[in-house]
Amino acid sequence: MLKEIIFYGRGGQGAVTAANLIASAALKSGNKGVQAFPFFGAERRGAPVKAFARISDEEIFVRSQIKEPDIVVVLDTGIMDAIDVTQGLKKDGIILMNTNRRPEEISLPYKVATVDATSIALKNEILVGGIPVVNTPMTGALVRILDGIKLEALKEAMVERFGKNADKNAKAAEEAYKAVII
């Protein structure tokens, strides 16, 4: 089964890293096919960005961009005023949002999951230039929604990627994993 995910965020929030962490965790959890890639544009800090991830139990040959995702992850709900993040989302698709609101407070014709990743990032002091970076807690929340990816595998991927900075990110991911409301 092929699962396709689009991450929406702003340049500097770590959407591409989030996609890479999920791909790595998926491989570690026994998925044979994984892919992570940015939307091929001219990304700048603060501008809306997109990143993609594919996960499959078989080798992946698709190289084109994701047009009909199974899951959409919104790192910054501010961009929803400018971009229709549900574009192409499958009917039974899920939208995971970084917000302090509950899913029932959000009127979208899709299954909605929410997590206050900003508060979790602030609490764990995951900051770049004083601004909270929400990508790692969002991956924790995403692992809860996805079948077949282990939280331990995600933490392992973080250790490899961040070295000694992995601890607080892993902790934030676990907190988000527990806190996500589906």
Added chain:
Amino acid sequence: MQQCLPCKCYRNEEGGKMIIVDTANHIAALAAKMARPHVIAAYPITPQTTIVERLAEYVEKGELNAEYIRVESEHSAMAACIAAAATGARTFTATSSHGLLLMHEMLHWAGLARLPVVMVNVNRAIGPGWNIWSDLNDSLAQRDTGWIQFYASSNQEVFDSVIQAYKIAENEEVLLPAMVSYDGFILSHTSMPVEVPEQSKIDEFLPDFKPGWILDVENPITHGNIVPPEPYMEIRYSMQKAMDKAKKVIEEVGEEYGKKFGREYGLVEEYRCENADYVIVAMAAMAAEAKVAVDELRQKGEKVGLLKLRTFRPFPHERLKYDKMIVIDRDICPGLGGIVYNEIKGNGSEIYGFIAGLGGVDVSYKDIERMYELAKEGKEGWYPIEVK
């Protein structure tokens, strides 16, 4: 769990196999490092830059014992590689698009001097109409320079092809430079799992380069002097013969690689071509996408297969003997048409050509399925500008 330094890439142990998830550019840099080059000369250009950045890190951290020459242009990068190769050194460089075009004169030099320089070219469109996305025109425009050209469809193939490129280029029956190309961003910046063999196994597969002649200050010789007409023609003739030999060597090296590492390669890869009425011909990332299209179409009962061109030079004419072929070109020769299409045209087959994906236009397997339907209706052309 094993840590990969200096890259922060992810590693995984699976039945003793080392699998890492990383971008094609980082994988190309890793493969180049494992081939143990003596000299790397490079100039950065998007989307190639992360290859030479990673190699600079390897050298700086002492993980790769190579001379890293920062040059002022791609023309100089190739000139440095040529000079180093002439002293018997194993060399590497990487470039894209305008960088490759600036190298053009020196590419001929490396080819005619029969120096086995290995290069990665990350395919990127040519400006103006400034564009950093995938388009094969940059490397296809180098088709007459005497370089062997490989096109990779996955990050794994990038790794495997860089290693094999050295062995093929340095083969004494070949002695030609080799270029491994792959799509900008679609592969270069996309993370995929790659199985990485142990260094000792790579060393066994790829022994030191043993040049037939070298520039040596202790034993001075003249090289590159004026050559009268007849010997010049002989140089050209021997180059053509070397390209012919390269076909056999590419197959042999690909088979040997398969025996050692479990993944076999050749001039082409045929996929579900048995009983096929139509065979789609594609290369680079488009060939991977076309596999999905073939699976979808086969499921609907359509008799269709795929022939992926792995090598463009030497061109495997003898492997393109299907009655009906659909050629997809991510390139254009203005005034002629699709470059690959025109290479094949005239071999007696019924051929339908599509121009698609120039400048990084996204081409999905659904688009390729549509091209198949159009070809069945007898249509061809620019997709989706003329036909859709």
